[in-house]
Amino acid sequence: MPAPENRPVSRFRKKSTFYSLALASGIITSIYVVLDDFVNFKLITDPFVFGAFEMVVGFIVTFILVLFLHIPRKGKTRTGRKFNLGYKLDGNFQRLKLPRGKVALYTLLAGLFATGSTILYFYLLNRKGSSVIMPFSQFVLIYLLIGDAISDREKPVIVEIQSIAMIAFGVIIASISSVGGNGSFTDFLIDVVLIMVPFSLFSAFYIYFQKKALTTKNREGKLYDSINLRIWTMLIITIGQTIAAAPALSNGGFVEVSNSWKIALFPVIVSMLLAFISIVFYTRALTMGKMSIVRALSSVSVVTTFPILGLASIWLPEIFGFGAENLMLDVVLKLSGSLLIIIGVIALALSETKSILLVKAKQGFAINVEELTKMKGIESVSFITGKYDLLINIKMRSIGKAFSLVEKSIAKLSWIDDVITFQIMKEFE
């Protein structure tokens, strides 16, 4: 029977799993950001102290949760090892273990960039609240799209430029409602610069190194898992956040925490458990698709934050409440902005074309498969039996780019005798 990662087409599709994980991650994110906003506004007001408190509690809670994930379950995986609860969350999870080699380096870098973005997250949350953080934090998408374009080493096609423009305007429109009104223009500019430059860049590098850590095989040829990645990056964030909070802690922060930790503990635990689930879903989606698409799908949190804020305002109008006039304006702007982001992403995702190439090698020439796998756009190369020697799967942004790849790169290899191309019109995975 097919391996788990190659599910039959008639069952749950890989694409559906990818979209579900990314979307669920976005929805859960909006819940825990609103919870953080509540604790920060009501209980622990200093952003650095609150951040350190949440990360320390979060690390302990996540560590206990990960220990629970070691509980064995009936049955064995196809590789012969026993099932545990963690396997359900991530098929690569076996047990808590320290990363090694390149994976350790990528985990460390992911942790350091995550520390930077987390410190800024708490600082900005304190300055502006969750209704600003959510739309503005989507700006990281632009960096990821540019990153994807650079890694493709190709000039962007028109659909990529259109999508980047739509997403950029979407982010700006979804953010407008929240930045108008209160605060000076200088404050607004500080927020914009902080979000667009360090916050978004740290987030983009964090995502990049997470993906690198999860897609790099160790010496035994095994992949790292999102659960271990989360716990070790959390440890680095907790240390970094605590160091950042040290001056504030000695300056009255300890008193603030000791006065309110009992009330703050429950929402913080819930928030960190949700954050754990969201990030595991998110990182799993990262291993299945492009960084920019995953981030864009999880940007649904911009939309979902709004009804959650609306519900929260019924119980806590002093924190989350807004006037009826602003409500309509905010709904229209956030929906318009989010729609632009989503349309931009869909346009980008649909613009990909896939082809299958059948290749015949010249008699007496050695096949150098590395020459092929290094080429951008080639997803896999299979040695096959029959009339042809190789089957190549390619994925490009346009048919024109696919033609360039075949004509200018593949056909020029000395050992290739003949290539025939099949353009995929529709595919069921």
Added chain:
Amino acid sequence: MTVSAYIFFTVDLGKTQDVINALRAIPNIVNVAVVTGEYDIVTRIIVDDLEELFQVTTEHIHLIEGITETQTAVIEKEVLKE
């Protein structure tokens, strides 16, 4: 150790959708692609061994109405993108 293979199909005119539906109902088939060119459909199949490949192709795939020709290419080795 499983065996993977690509199967190329030519299909009667107007029968493509029926053939796709029938192929998607076979659990071993993990990917179905409708293509332009010499063939109409390319599928990827994963089985336990060559015996099972023989069984699935002869007892299921070859019985699907609308398929005029099949060609099976067993994957000897697969190299994924770096």
